[in-house]
Amino acid sequence: MPSRPLAELQAQVGDTHRTATDLAVERGKVAEFARAIHDPADIYLDETAAKEAGYETIPAPPTFTRTAEFPRYVPDDEGFDLGFDPARVIHGEQAYEYERPLYVGDTLTGDTTLTDVYQRDGEGGGTMTFAVLETAFTDESGELVLTATGTSIETGQAISEGDE
Template identity: 40%
Template sequence: MAIDPAIVGKELPATTSTVEAGRLRIFAKAIGETDPIYTDAEAAKAAGHPDIPAPPTFLFSIELEQPDAFADLAEAGVDLRFVLHGEQSFTYHSLAYPGDVLTATPRITDVYSKKGGALEFIVKETAVTRPDGSPVADLKAVIVVRNPGVGR
C-alpha cells in the first residue's frame, strides 16, 4: 500500500520528559558507552560538566515514551511488520543533563519510494527543546517500509 504523501508536514504529538540520571546511566550501559562521564557524576564533573550528560543518541528515546509510539505509522497505513530503521542523525545545539525538562516535537518532512514502490521512505524530523523554547537538538529519522507484494 502506498503511503499517502499528504502526511508530509504533519506534526505528530509532542512528548515532554524530565531527564533522570539513572535512566542516562542505564541507556549508556545499554549502548555500550564506556566513557565514565556518562555513568559517573564525579567523572563528568572532573571533565567540566555539571552532572552526567545525556549520551549522544539518548534524545531519540524521548519519543518512545508515547503510549503508542508507532501510532502515527499505523494511521498512515503502514504495516509495522515491514518497518525497518533506515537512518538516524542528530544536530546538537546544547547538552542535556539530569533534571532538564525536554520536549520532542516530531513532524513528517518527506515521503518517497524506490524500486518501483517496493521500498517506501518516511522522513521524520524532531525538534527537542527546553521549556523556554531554546533548542537542544534536531533529530532526523528515515523509516523504511518494505512492500513485499510489489515488484514480484
C-alpha cells in the same frame, strides 16, 4: 505495493505532531542507558568526571532521546499514522544535531514533522516507501536542545527472520 498511496502520504509532508512529553533526563536512566549501549564513559555516571570533561553536569549519551518512543512519554495522539505494515518496516538512517548537550535534570518535549516521503524500487523487487521524520526536542524554557532525524522504510515485501 505500499500500504498507503504515495500521494496520501505526501499530503502529510509538513505536518507536525507532539510526539514526546515530559521526557525527563534522570541520572539513573542515563546510567542505565549508558550501560545498555555498552558505553563505559565515566561522564554518564559521575558528576565529577563530567565536570572535569567540561560539562555542566552529567550529560546523556547522544542517542538517549530514542527513549522518547517509550509509551510513558508518547501522548495519546502519538503522531503520524503512516499506515505502514509493521511486518514490512525497517529503520533507515538516524542523525542527531545538538544545539547543546542534553543534561541530567532536563525535561524535554518533542515535536515531530514529516519532512519527506518518497519511493524507490527495491533490489529484491517491489517498491520501498521512505518516510523522513524530524523531531525538535526543546527544554522546559522552550529552547531547542537537539533535532533528531530518522527514516522509516516500508519494504515491498514482508521481512522474514532470515532477512533481518
